[in-house]
Each structure stands twice: as structure tokens, then as C-alpha cells.
Amino acid sequence: MQVIFLSLCLFFIPLGIIVLCVRRRRRFNLYELRGPDSRSFWLGHQAEYVYQRETGESEFKWMREHGSAWRVRGCMGEHRLMVADPKALQYILHISGYNFPKSPDASHTIRMLTGDGLAGEIHRRQRKVMAAAFSVPHLKTFLTQFQRTAAKASGLTCQQLAQKWKDEIATDKNQEPILNLSAWLSRATLDIIGEAGFDFDFGALDNSENSVTHMYDRLFVDSLYHGPLDALFKSFWRYLPEPILDLLVYLPRREYRRFRNYLRDIREVSRGIVRKSIIKGDGRDIMSVLLRANDSENPQTKLSDGEVVDQIGTLLLAGHDTSANSLTWFFWELAKHPEWAREIREEIADVRARVGAGNFSITDLEGMSTMLAALKESMRLHPIVWQLSRIAARDDVIPLAYPVTTKSGEEILAIHVPKGTHIDMSFCSYSRLPEVWGEDAGKWNPGRFRDIDREKQFSVGLYANLLNFSGGVRGCLGWRFSIIEMQAIAATLLENFEFSLPPQTPESRITRKPLVLMVPMVEGSAYPWMGLKVRCRD
Template sequence: MNAQSDALPALLAVVVVFLIYVYAHFRRRGSFLSQLQGPKSHSFWIGNEGEIFHQNEVGDCEFKWMRQFGSAWRHRGCLGVDHLMVADPKALQYILHTSGYNFPKKIDLVKVTEMVTGKALSCAHGKVHERQRKILAPSFFASQLKVFLPIFQDVASKLVQKWKDELATSDPSGSPPFINVTGWVSRATFDIMGQAGFDFHFGSLDGAETQLSKMYGNLFLDSTLYPSPFNLVFKSTWRYVPEFLLRFVRYLPTRECRRFREYLDYAREFSRDVAQKNMAKGDGNDMMSVFLRTNASEDPKYRLKGPEIVDQLSALLLAGQETTASSLTWFFWEIARHPESQERIREEISVVYRRNNGAELSAADLDGMTYTQAALKESMRLHPIVWMLGRVASRDDAIPLAFPITTKSGQQVSSIPVKKGTIIDIAVHAYQRLPEVWGEDAGEWNPDRFLNFENVKQTSLGVYGNLLNFSGGPQGCIGWRFAVLEMLVIISTLIKDFEFSIPLENEKKIERIYRKPSVIMMPMAEGRIGAWMGLVIKPLN
């Protein structure tokens, strides 16, 4: 009897896999995707997913496939299911903008995001998404961003002093000291989100370690970098599982689920406590206070309820900190590699400071620094932190292409018919290195491309530099202006006081930095634990 009961789950799993195989086999036979070119798959179980999520650096696979197959191609997912991978601008415009709500996010991505943010805006769709976004929007209005500007400046100035203190204690006769930029910038953005988001002082730059910051450390690297084949296959089956059952996946005894569950449970508790304090105070200018007042003034039938409120606050901290810190890290790495660009930025910033007689820069000053903005856009183009987006066709459709592709039979097509349920992987990093859009030097550093672009020739996609770092369309990032202003303040403050360069040893570059394919792209170096970016930092007089 026991042997029979033990064999039942295994038999059930075999039946489920067999049914998925049959479904995928017959679906492929009638699908246009089967006619598209794409990489060869060597595994029924994980298809090309193992290559994508186990590549040494983000883009190792997709850049090669883009050169080989064009701006759209087929690749094999787990259990024989065909995916459409897209880097074509017109296709992306259609998926994200024109028919945005007809291409909802992949269920496995939604559920993983829910595990770490709860049922926040990033996981909502359709009418729920519209309602949540409407109530959150006033927290990111231009008038509100001006309130946050002094916070950005204070934290950036504090980071300058911390670096000067650290460099002052280094041995002047030794090798040039270098600083782990990733760690320091992450602490700075954590402090900014605490103050701007919740009127809460984490004290990360001062070395304070809260329970929340400890849980947050390397959260994504520990949980999502190089998933096991079982993990990939298991998540690929979620699309066949009833929604009410998927709410229990957060309780699975895996490292990923446990870490995400512990973080979200504590973040929710923290958010409830801070929300109660802010509601009692009633007149705060932080995001949470503005959000709570907006919600209270809304028609009761459209208001966000208790759990929804708490999850928005948990998501704000997560979304507003890690992606900004990582984007800044890659920016400083690029200008360390390109000293001529660094000097142009420094000169532009110096001119504005001189014009202001040394006073802090205003939002208008930052907006007017054209080369600094061009350099930031170029860094974000080359290093999109969210490097892949996943969507699903909610109906039969046809996706147009800006650049025709060639099928296996040699036919050129300018649109791709897709069936309801087709999985679409948006290769953000591939789009942002597509030569047809960015020029023949698309893989190289060239901020001037953003000063010379004829925008009318580009398909309108992203909100900043036509990039997809903040996604696009109705589900684009609501806080993109906040993030850009924050980055510009930190950049202008640090470059005014420091020179950045790559560490050298016997005239050879050391500490090679890798773009690791976690759920968000993180910098890592061999022999270093966690996210790491070491640069030589030299104070300027």
C-alpha cells in the first residue's frame, strides 16, 4: 500500500509531462513559429533555456543568434515548447504599446515577482493595473520629484565624504586604492529610498545594518543566478496549473522560495509599521505619505485595500533601489574605461557649477547637461539591468516587423502570426545592440550617438532615450523620472570630486567584470562574493 502511494506522485508527474509533450508537439505542427530559423536544441527537457540562463555573461547567446537569424527568431523552451524571441523595434512597439494589455506577463515571472513584492503594481494586469497605477502616479509627479532633490543631494554628498575618509586611510606608497563601487552605491540608493519612499533613515552609509537590509543583501544573486534544470522545467509547467494553486509555490522548500518568502514577510511587516506612523503624521512628502493621501481621497470602490497598500510599499523599495544602483555601477565602469568621456562629463558639470556659483544643481540644470545625459543613456543601452522581459499572447495575433526575417524555406516575412498562448521573450539587451537601430558600432561605447540621432527615424519605444530599461507602454516603469534624476544627481556629485579608472597590475587590467544573468543583470568578478565592481578612485582637488 505504501509503495503504491509513494509511486503515485511520480506517475502523476510522468502523465503531466507526457500531456505537455503531446500538447507542444501538436501545437508546433500548426504553428508558424516552426517555420522560423533559430538555434538547435539539444535537450527536450530544457531546450535552449539552459544556454540562456547559464551563459557566462548576458548576451553571449542572444547576440550570436541575432547576428545569425535577424531581429526575431524561434528558440526552444522547456518540454519542447517553442518560444518567439524578439529584438525588432516595430514588434516590440506592438507588443508593449499598441497591444500592451493583449500581451500579459508570463505567469512564472508574475509568480516569482509576487514572491518578492506581493500583489503590487509590477504584478497587476488590465483594470487592476490601471487602478493601482492611477493611485501611485501622484507620488512621481514632476512637482513631487523636486521635493526629493535635496534628499538625493544630501545622500550623494555623504557618499563623497565616506569615499574621501576611506581613501585617506589607504597606504600612499602602495598600489592605487580601489573601491567596491557596487556596495557603496547600493547603500546610497538604499538610504535614498528609505528617506524619499518612507521618510525612514536606514543609515546604510553609516554602516547601520537593519534586519531588512540583511535580508535584502544579494537577494537576487543568491536566488536566481544559474537555476537548476529542475527549477527551469518546474516553472515552465506553471502555465498549466490553476491560478489558485500557484499561490502556494512561495511555501516550497527551495532556497529561492525561502529567501523570497522571508524577505517579503519582513518587508510587509516593516511597511505596515511605517505606514501607520506616516498616517498618524499625515503631512509627509515622502512617496508613502502622498500615496496614502491619494488613496484615501479616491472613490471607495477604487481604493487599494490593506494588503494591496502594504505590497505597493514593499515593491517601491525593491524596484527603486537595486536597478538604480546597478545602472549607476555600470555607468562608472564605462567612464572608467573611457577617460575622454569622463573628462567631457566633468567639464560639463563644472561649467554648470560655476554658472551657479557653486550652488547645488537644480532639476533644470541636470536636464540641460546634454553630454552627461547622453553618456548615461549610452551606459544604460549597453547594460540594461532587466535584460529580458516575458510576455504571452492572449489571443491569436500577427506581430509586425520593422526588419524582415528569412524563414527556414528562404521566404522573407515582415510579420509573424502567433497563436493564443505563444510565449514571447523580449530580448531587451539584443534590441539595444541592434545595428539597424543604433548603427554599425552598436556594440561599442559612443555617447555621441544620442546627440546626433534623428529621432523621427526611430520606432518609438522607451521613455528615456528610446531604451527599454524602463520597459514601455502601459506597463512601463512608473518611477523612471525619479530614477533618472537620482542617477544624474549622484553622477554629477561624484564626478565633480573623483576620477575613476580601471585597476591595473603590471600594466594589465585585472578584476574582469562579468555581466551575470541573474533575474537582473549584476556585475561580478572571479574570487569575489556577491555583486562587485572595483574601480580605482582618486580624489580631485
């Protein structure tokens, strides 16, 4: 296995060196940008960035030193651009989105997980069909019902989750056990998206060992965190033809075996969802609307049966762990800031007194302004999608909102990027940019969303000007669903439980691990972990 890996590296290293030496001559403007010194020609800053111990350790330091855009090194001396500037992000994601596609390594890593789903590079045609399912005519008849379904599914699942926690607490001698919120919330959000999105019962809360939850168990840890040598290997993918890239999934390494097994299993589950939706025919869940929209498409542009199946896997992968991880950081912050938790509970109690028993409606949830501010602040400080990479498809000029200083001392408000330049968008750095969020941008302060001046911000993200759902032509179609879901879960659990930090030891200290998503983990653990003390409220 190692021999094959080393042989591939040795085969492509000479080719890569020749190509990079030629391409580096074209990057004079990028070279003039300031940036951190690299200690390795072979790895550049990849070890410090992609495989850093905790999300943002490197980028926050670089941003303080060099401003909202800076130069970093990729493998074998490649110059890459890293940006946290809102105007640059707006240009890359919104204004010129399709001129900045995913890089080959990112695109094919995602394709190994999602097949021909919307996350792949055959994006424009697929999104056209998906967007038709969420067009204005469809939304007028569908969105209200969908929101009710989402709120109902979230409410019912939350009540089920709350009861399971109460049962577990009742059997604990101390009446205040440490629960791993990562595992519980992942199962809850999987059930919610299954019910509201596909009218399908995954039964994850009732049976944590079922086949679907097993597919997602440690998926990102097993398949996407393998150290700097993996980054060096992937740096050669841009030079491989498509047929060869498609064969990489068969390499005899653990991560590629995990890719194969996951995609095979999730496709089987997705086919079952499609069959059920076709039999039902007139449903208002996501799958039913998508099938009807696809049937009305021109035969030359409609999704194939395989693409429809892969859309489900993509939506499931993107739609449940993102919400679950966002909520884990939300409860973690409230455990550290009990004064905000008390204020939110008072707000929830006022709404409960007005509406009586039962699940909260969309209007009820949207009226909880303090809880919404706290959710937004947690999403800002802990962006689950912490970075994305793109590659310039043509020579371009990226504008900046805030000037940066070059090596020669010149202040510039635009950066010339040659075709082929890799651009790393640091969403976690943008979320802590003082010029956008204030001098206390590194601190948790929900009050900023009560007083924020939207007139002074560039339109970047889909929700609260955050990039948790990305933005522009590739922005997440399901962001509204996720917000409804998180509001419903947060309100139900805060109404029933109080959260506090366990004793802070090396075994319980949470780190923000930079996988594809920013995952809470403790040192030495092989699983996502957000352990909090949970107590039933009287």
C-alpha cells in the same frame, strides 16, 4: 528536500509531454521561423539563455544569424518566440500590452518577492490607483516639489557618500583603493528613495549592517539563480491551479526560504512607513500621495491595506538596485574611457562656476548634455532589465519593422502567434540592433545620443527610447525619479573622484551576470561586485 523536488518533476512531466505534443501542432507558423538548433529536448535553449555565463552571449549570436526575431526552444521541445525588433516590442508592450500578460512562472516568481504589489498580475486595477497618484492634476502641484525633494535627497546623500569615500581613501596606504561600487551605490540609492519617496530614513550609508540592507544583500543571487533544472521545474507551473502555486513558496529549498523571509521582513518595514505617513497626513512624498489617491477611489476598486503595504516593497525593490546597477556600469565605462570622463568633468565645472556652492538643481543637471549622453549610452549598452517574458493571451499577429527570413527563404514582416505562445523580449539585443543604433551598436559611444535621428525610431521605451524602464502599459512609474537620482549621483561623484580599472586579473574581471537584473560580478564571487580604483580629485 531533493526527493520532494524530483517527485514534483516526475508527477508533472507526463502531463507536460501530453499537453506540449498537442500544442506543438498549433505552432506551424512559429516553427517555420529560423532559430538555433537545440541540443536538449528537456531543457531546450533555457540553459543557454536564462543561465548563460554572461548576459547576451547567446542572444547576440542568434540575432546576427537570424535577424530581429527568431525561434528558440523551451523545455520539452516547446517553440518560443524571441524578439528584438522595435515594432514587435512596441506592439507587445504598448499597442496590445494587456493581451500579453506575464507567464505563470514569471508572475509567481515576482509575486513571491512582491506579494500583491504592482509587479503582479492584478495589475490593471492597481495601476489605475497608482496612476491617479501621478495624474496631471497631482503632477501640477506635486512634481516640482517632488523633483526638488529628490534632488535635495540625492544631493545630501551624495555628499555623505563622497565624504565616506574620502575618509576611506585617506586611511589607505596607496591613496587609491579599490572600492566595490555595487555595495556603496546600492546603500546610497536606498537612502535616497527612502527620504524622497517615503520621508523615511533607512540609514543605509551610516550602517551597512542594518536590517533593511541585510534584506537586499544577495537577494537576487540567493533566490533566482539555480541552474537549468529549476527552469524545467518552473515550466510546469502553467499547469498548476492558483492555490497550488501559492504553496510553492513553502518548498524546503534555499531560494523559497529566502523569498518567504524577505517578503515577511519587507512587509514589516513597509507597515512602519504607512503608519508614519498616516500620522503625518499631508506629506508630498510618494506614500502620502498614494494614500490620498487611494482614499478617493471607489471602495470596490481601491487598494486594500495589504496591497498598499506591498506597493512599498515593490517600489523599494524596483527603485534602488536598478539605479545603483545602472550607475555601476556608467562609472565602469568612464573608467575605460577617461577622455569622456574629462569632458564630463569640464561640463560639471562650467555649471559649478555659474551656480556656486550647494546642490545642483534639476535645471542644472538637465543642462549637462554630455553627462546625459554618457548615462543614456551606458543604459543602452548595459540594460539592467535585460529581458522580459510574456505569453499570448489570444491568437495574434505581431508586426516587424525589419523582415526576417523563414526556413523556406520567404521574407516576412509579421509573425502569427497562437494563444499560449511564450515570447521572450530580448531588451539587451534590441539595445544592440544595428538597424536602430548604427553599425557600432556594440561599442560604447555617447556621441550617438547627440546626433540621433528620433524620426527614424519606433517609440518603444519610456526614456531615450531605451527599455531599461520597460514601456507601455507596464512601464515603470518611477522612471523620472530614477533619472534625477542618477544624474545627481553621477555629477557629485565625478566632481570629487576619478575612476580607473584595477589590474585585470580573473579575480577582478567583471562579468554581466543575467539574474532578474543584469548584475556585475566576478567569477567565483557570491556577491555583486564592481571594483574600481577611486582617487580623490585635487
